[in-house]
Amino acid sequence: MPSIGTLIVGAGHAGAQAAASLRQFGYDKPITLLTEETDPPYERPPLSKDYLARDKTFDAILLRPASFWASKNITLTLGQRAVAIDAAGHVLHTADGTAITYETLIWAAGGHARRLACTGHHLTGIHTIRTRADVDLMQAELAHTETVAVIGGGYIGLEAAAVLRKLGKSVVVIEMQDRVLARVAGPALSRFYEEEHRLHGVTLLLNTAVDCIEERDGRAAGVRLANGTIIAAEMIVVGVGIIPAVAPLREAGAAGANGIDVDDHCRTSLPDIYAIGDCAAHINPYAPAGQRIRLESVQNANDQAAIAAKSIIAAATGAPAPQYDAVPWFWSNQYDLRLQTIGLSTGYDDTVLRGDPAARSFSLIYLRAGQVIALDCVNATRDYVQGKPLVVNRRIIDKALLADTAIPLKTHG
Amino acid sequence: MPILTITNLAGATCDVSAPATGSVMEAIRGAGFDELAALCGGCLSCATCHVIVHPDDFARLAPMSADENDLLDGSDERTPTSRLSCQIPFTEALSGLRVTIAKDG
Numbered sequence: 181m182p183s184i185g186t187l188i189v190g191a192g193h194a195g196a197q198a199a200a201s202l203r204q205f206g207y208d209k210p211i212t213l214l215t216e217e218t219d220p221p222y223e224r225p226p227l228s229k230d231y232l233a234r235d236k237t238f239d240a241i242l243l244r245p246a247s248f249w250a251s252k253n254i255t256l257t258l259g260q261r262a263v264a265i266d267a268a269g270h271v272l273h274t275a276d277g278t279a280i281t282y283e284t285l286i287w288a289a290g291g292h293a294r295r296l297a298c299t300g301h302h303l304t305g306i307h308t309i310r311t312r313a314d315v316d317l318m319q320a321e322l323a324h325t326e327t328v329a330v331i332g333g334g335y336i337g338l339e340a341a342a343v344l345r346k347l348g349k350s351v352v353v354i355e356m357q358d359r360v361l362a363r364v365a366g367p368a369l370s371r372f373y374e375e376e377h378r379l380h381g382v383t384l385l386l387n388t389a390v391d392c393i394e395e396r397d398g399r400a401a402g403v404r405l406a407n408g409t410i411i412a413a414e415m416i417v418v419g420v421g422i423i424p425a426v427a428p429l430r431e432a433g434a435a436g437a438n439g440i441d442v443d444d445h446c447r448t449s450l451p452d453i454y455a456i457g458d459c460a461a462h463i464n465p466y467a468p469a470g471q472r473i474r475l476e477s478v479q480n481a482n483d484q485a486a487i488a489a490k491s492i493i494a495a496a497t498g499a500p501a502p503q504y505d506a507v508p509w510f511w512s513n514q515y516d517l518r519l520q521t522i523g524l525s526t527g528y529d530d531t532v533l534r535g536d537p538a539a540r541s542f543s544l545i546y547l548r549a550g551q552v553i554a555l556d557c558v559n560a561t562r563d564y565v566q567g568k569p570l571v572v573n574r575r576i577i578d579k580a581l582l583a584d585t586a587i588p589l590k591t592h593g
Numbered sequence: 594m595p596i597l598t599i600t601n602l603a604g605a606t607c608d609v610s611a612p613a614t615g616s617v618m619e620a621i622r623g624a625g626f627d628e629l630a631a632l633c634g635g636c637l638s639c640a641t642c643h644v645i646v647h648p649d650d651f652a653r654l655a656p657m658s659a660d661e662n663d664l665l666d667g668s669d670e671r672t673p674t675s676r677l678s679c680q681i682p683f684t685e686a687l688s689g690l691r692v693t694i695a696k697d698g
Contacts, residue, residue, distance in 0.1 A: 200627045223634045230636075240619070241634065248625045478632050511638035518660075520638055561637075561660040565667035 185210030187282035194457025194481035195288035196221035201489035216261040228339040265432040267450040290458040291422030300393030305400035329413035333360030337419030342514040352383040424459040444503040445491040456484035468527040520564040523554030523571035569593040595688035618642040618678035635679035640664040643698040646674040647691035
C-alpha cells in the first residue's frame with residue numbers, strides 16, 4: 181500500500197481535521213487517514229454525555245458524513261494499528277505487516293484510557309470511556325446494572341455520573357484527592373460540582389483510594405477501598421486520564437517525556453513528522469512561561485490540525501509557517517449545568533468568584549501575578565464570551581471590579 | 594425533505610435536502626461542507642457554526658436565546674442576521690431557507 185503524500189495516524193478530532201484542512205487549503209497529494217478504530221471519524225465529547233445517554237445516535241456524532249472522505253479523495257484506513265516507524269526511510273509499519281511510505285506523517289493518535297493496575301483490573305464489567313466501542317460495551321451492560329462505581333472525579337467521571345443518574349442508576353464516585361476536578365479547576369468550582377452531584381443523588385467519596393476490584397463469578401462485583409470498605413457495584417467506570425499513544429514515535433527516536441514534543445508549527449524532532457492533539461507536548465502561550473503541556477481538548481486538536489496542515493503546505497512552497505497560539509477553550513455539560521472555560525488555569529495564584537454559585541450561574545476567574553489567565557463559567561455564557569479578551573490580553577483588573585456582576589466583563593476588555 | 598440553500602466561503606451556492614429532524618448545522622455538516630467547524634457538536638458551547646441568514650428569511654426563524662446572542666457577540670463577523678446554525682431546528686416549514694457560512698463558522 182504505497183502512499184506518497186501525507187499519512188495521518190489517528191482519526192479523532194485532530195487527525196480528521198488535519199485531513200480536511202489539508203484539502204481545504206489546497207493540498208493535492210494523496211492523504212491517508214489511518215486508525216485502529218473501526219469507525220469513521222466521530223466526535224468524542226458526546227461519548228460521556230449525549231451518546232452515553234442515547235440522546236444522540238452514532239450517525240449524529242459523525243464528524244463528517246461517511247461519503248465526505250471519498251469525496252475529498254482522502255483514503256480512510258480503518259482497523260489498522262501503527263506499530264513502527266522508520267523515520268529516515270519515511271515508512272510506517274502496521275500491525276498486519278503493511279509498510280506505508282509517506283512524504284509527511286502527522287501523528288494524531290491521541291491516547292488510550294488509563295486503566296487500573298490493582299488486583300482485578302482485568303475483570304469484565306470494568307469500563308473506560310474513550311471510544312465508541314467503549315460506550316457501546318457499557319450500554320450493553322447497563323440494562324442489567326443498578327449500581328455503578330465511578331473511579332475518578334475528573335470531567336469524564338463526573339459527566340458519566342450525571343448521565344448514569346439520569347438513567348436511574350445508583351452512582352458512587354470515588355476520588356483520591358480531597359476534591360473533584362482537583363487537577364483542572366479551583367476549589368470553588370470543585371465544591372460547587374460536588375454539591376450538585378450530591379443533590380442529584382450521587383454518593384461522593386473524596387480522599388478515597390482504591391485497593392482492588394472485587395470479583396464474583398469472573399465479573400467485577402465492587403470496589404474494595406484502601407480502608408477496607410467494599411462498594412458493591414455491577415459496573416465500574418474508570419475515568420483516570422489517558423496515556424499518550426506514542427510508542428512507535430518514541431521508539432523511532434522522537435523527543436518527548438510526556439507525549440511527543442513539538443515546536444510551534446507542530447513539528448516533532450523527527451524529519452517530516454508532525455504531532456497534534458492530545459499527544460502533542462507543546463509550549464502553550466497561555467501556560468506558565470516556557471511550560472510544555474499536553475492539552476486534551478477539541479479546541480487544541482482542531483487548531484493544531486490547522487497549523488500542521490498550513491505548515492505542511494508552507495514547507496512545500498517555502499512560505500512562512502503559522503505559529504500555534506490559539507486561546508484554549510473547553511466545555512463540560514453535567515445535568516443542566518453548562519461549564520465553559522476560556523484560557524488555562526495552570527499555575528494560578530489567586531481566584532475571584534463572580535456571581536453566586538447558589539444561583540447556579542457564576543464564574544470563577546483565575547489570576548496569575550495579577551493577570552487574568554482563565555475563567556470557568558457555569559451557566560454564564562456572557563462571562564465566557566466577554567472574558568476571552570481579558571485572557572488574550574492578560575489584563576490586570578482590580579479584583580473587586582472583576583467580582584462585581586453589575587459591571588459586564590467587556591467593560592474591562 | 595425540506596431544502597436548504599447554502600452559500601460557502603468561496604461564494605458558491607447549492608441546494609441540499611436534509612431531514613427535518615436535526616438542526617441547520619447538522620444539515621450543512623451532513624451535506625459535506627468542510628468550512629463549518631461546529632466544534633462543540635451543537636451544544637451551544639462555542640460559536641463555530643456561525644451562519645448569516647438571508648435577510649428575507651430571518652423573520653421565519655424563532656427568536657434566539659440570550660446565550661446564543663452572547664456567543665454571537667464574541668464574533669467579529671457578526672451581522673444583523675447572524676445565527677448559530679446548531680440552534681435552528683430544520684423543519685418542513687423552513688424549506689427554502691438561505692444561509693451563508695460565516696468566515697468563523
